[in-house]
Amino acid sequence: MESLPMTRTPSSPTGMYYLLRGVISVSISSSIGNKELSVFFSQGDWLFPQHYAKTRHICLIACEIEETQFLYFSFSDLKKIAMLEPDFYLFLFNISGKTNDIISQALNNLIYAKEFRLAYALLDLHYRVNKNASSQSLDNTIYISQYQLSFISNLSRPKLNVELKCLEKQGVLQIGRGRIMINDVDYFENIIKQEILLFRHPKSL
Numbered sequence: 001m002e003s004l005p006m007t008r009t010p011s012s013p014t015g016m017y018y019l020l021r022g023v024i025s026v027s028i029s030s031s032i033g034n035k036e037l038s039v040f041f042s043q044g045d046w047l048f049p050q051h052y053a054k055t056r057h058i059c060l061i062a063c064e065i066e067e068t069q070f071l072y073f074s075f076s077d078l079k080k081i082a083m084l085e086p087d088f089y090l091f092l093f094n095i096s097g098k099t100n101d102i103i104s105q106a107l108n109n110l111i112y113a114k115e116f117r118l119a120y121a122l123l124d125l126h127y128r129v130n131k132n133a134s135s136q137s138l139d140n141t142i143y144i145s146q147y148q149l150s151f152i153s154n155l156s157r158p159k160l161n162v163e164l165k166c167l168e169k170q171g172v173l174q175i176g177r178g179r180i181m182i183n184d185v186d187y188f189e190n191i192i193k194q195e196i197l198l199f200r201h202p203k204s205l
Contacts, residue, residue, distance in 0.1 A: 022068030042128035105199035119191035
């Protein structure tokens with residue numbers, strides 16, 4: 001993730017990144033109860049399109065969940081394209097909306113209980129990992145450390161460990177070293193159905 005300068009020191013994005021493959025988690029500080037705002041991005045997502053018109057200094061923590069590959073487009077080059085092709089702004093509007101929905105839903109999740117936040121994080125990663133898989137080839141194993149999952153679900157490591165052990169006893173998941181196997185996707189779907197998803201469902205990739 002060293003290709004993202006904001007992971008080393010607070011700085012302004014100089015362009016947009018398109019994720020060709022892989023999954024990353026991105027965490028930044030939020031103003032809600034001093035909590036971290038954490039989201040997943042995966043193949044087909046754009047990072048920083050909302051900074052095209054006005055950039056600001058940010059600092060983030062990015063963790064590679066699956067090996068990633070990016071395409072980088074500098075804002076200066078994109079502005080040249082926009083001058084030649086006005087429809088570029090419609091494209092920018094659409095991808096900014098998708099990115100903002102991911103971030104806004106993460107903010108919305110912070111107000112819900114730990115059970116919801118964990119269920120949403122597990123489902124989000126599950127659907128992202130299986131984005132291009134057929135129903136016959138779904139992989140219910142997600143490779144993520146408890147350290148990474150604690151960031152995404154906004155739970156302390158001890159609280160996360162208690163929750164995972166409880167879920168394992170119920171048989172809805174299995175815990176392994178650096179991985180979690182989801183045995184019952186519907187169980188977690190039912191948890192998130194109990195709250196209002198204002199911006200996006202984990203399946204909406």
